[in-house]
Amino acid sequence: MRTVAIVLGTRPEAIKLALPIRALQEDPRFDPVVISTGQHRQMLDDTLRAFGLKPDIDLAVMAPRQTLPQTTYRSLHRLEEELRNIRCEALLVHGDTASTLAGALAGFHHQIPVVHVEAGLRSGHLHSPFPEEGNRRLVAQISALHLAPTPGNKANLMREGVSEESIVVTGNTVIDALQWAGGQEESFGDPALEDLRTDPRRVVVASAHRRDAWPRLPQIAQAFADIADEPDVRVVVPLHRNPSVREAMLPWIGGHPNITVVDPLPYLSFCRLVRRADILLSDSSGVQEEGPALGKPTLVISDVTERSEAVAAGTARLVGTRHAGIVEETLRLLRDPEAHRLMATAANPYGDGQATRRTVEALAHFFGDGPPAVPFVPGGTAADLTVEMA
Structure with missing residues (x-):
């Protein structure tokens, strides 16, 4: 069984990683360990709870009026401490937050392969959005496996010198989450x-x-x-x-x-x-x-x-x-x-609801525990998802 650490800290990370975490929990090949930095304290906890999840480790790094460098430093420092006690074979991060960057650096420092979910997004402007564009570029340099949502994201990575063999186009897991949410009964929340x-x-x-x-x-x-x-x-x-x-x-x-x-x-x-x-x-x-x-x-x-x-x-x-x-x-x-x-009525370019499955397949193939994932190819329309969620 492969132990995989999953580092997250914000509500968007929780939304997009919740179903992959659940899939890894249900897969006998994996033993996922969910580590929360607590960067979005209440919003993060509420979102994980909606998916029936809670962190295995909570770093609780936030303090009132904490600056971005302080958040990044405290997350990295606490992760360094925790990773000494976890024998994990990969460390998975998502996107471009301070928690993402800290998680990737901590994994790199411990020589743990970093898996970057939602890899390859680029605005082309280092300071817009800030700090996300810088974070995602830095994480790409130290990742061993890049899970790109779209073919365009894959092309961005290859232009930067990332080897094609280390990139898998999965679609975006947010589409999977939307499909799941459409089947839940819920009020407007306020x-x-x-x-x-x-x-x-x-x-x-x-x-x-x-x-x-x-x-x-x-x-x-x-x-x-x-x-x-x-x-x-x-x-x-x-x-x-x-x-x-x-x-x-x-x-x-x-x-x-x-x-x-x-x-x-x-x-x-x-x-x-x-x-x-x-x-x-x-x-x-x-x-x-x-x-x-x-x-x-x-x-x-x-x-x-x-x-x-x-x-x-x-x-x-x-x-x-x-x-x-x-x-x-x-x-x-x-x-x-x-x-x-x-x-x-324009086309939906971001996924077909199968990104979670491709994410798990790509991770298993990375370890040599399964065949390669068949890449996502855009082509569905917005109406396709709307009908499924009606």
Whole structure:
């Protein structure tokens, strides 16, 4: 039995790793050890609980107002201590967070092969998104196995000199999670949203929290307020818990009659909210995948994206971080039914719901315990997933 350490710390990592963790737990070839840094304390725990999971080891690295370097350092330091006591044959990390970087470095220092899930995403701009772009590039340099969601992600890695033999295109595990969530019964997660069952207005789900957007958060929040002035429109803002985000945005959106501000929702509740939405407006990486997969026009609050496939497919569009661009593109979709329809029916480039299976197969093949995984080839439409989740 192969012992595999899985390091995670944030809600997105929990969403995208939960089903692979469960699959590894059920596979007699593997003994997974889940290590949480606690980078997103409550949101992480709630998300893992929704999938019936809890960490085997909790590093509890966070402290109030902790800086990014402090989070990374404390995660690395605690991981170094824990890995001395675990005889693991691989260490699995996901994506591009401080927990990802710390996990990969700790594995590298202990000469444990690093497996990078959601490898190969690139914006082409080192400081956007920050620090994610830098983190994912650094992790790629010390990973032994790269599990790329799309063929484009594989091409990015090969351009950087990663050997093709160490890359497997799996699709994105977020699609698997969406399919699983669609079969669960769940409320909207907040009493303020329960009237969405009967509210006839069009719903825009809006959020912004990435560090590179912080200087423009007041302008972004003002854009949300102006969108909410449109007739028969309701804007729902799940507001990030970071105090810097809240202090910048609440003065603009807190009292608007057509804006509902809620705390970050449990994962299953957020999935239900996204299915109810008419438009998604966000800088969230997960929303850029979830929206296109569910046939929801997705407007990305950024000038660049590491998830270019949805933009190329036509189901997502970059709107920048300036007030005028955000408002103009959102109102265009609200006022032009044909423009909305074209984005809603574009192809889903991110997965077919089999990424978890390919992830386990790729890991087994890495150890010589099974045949190679058959790579994911894009080709499904958003409607395919929407029907499965109905």
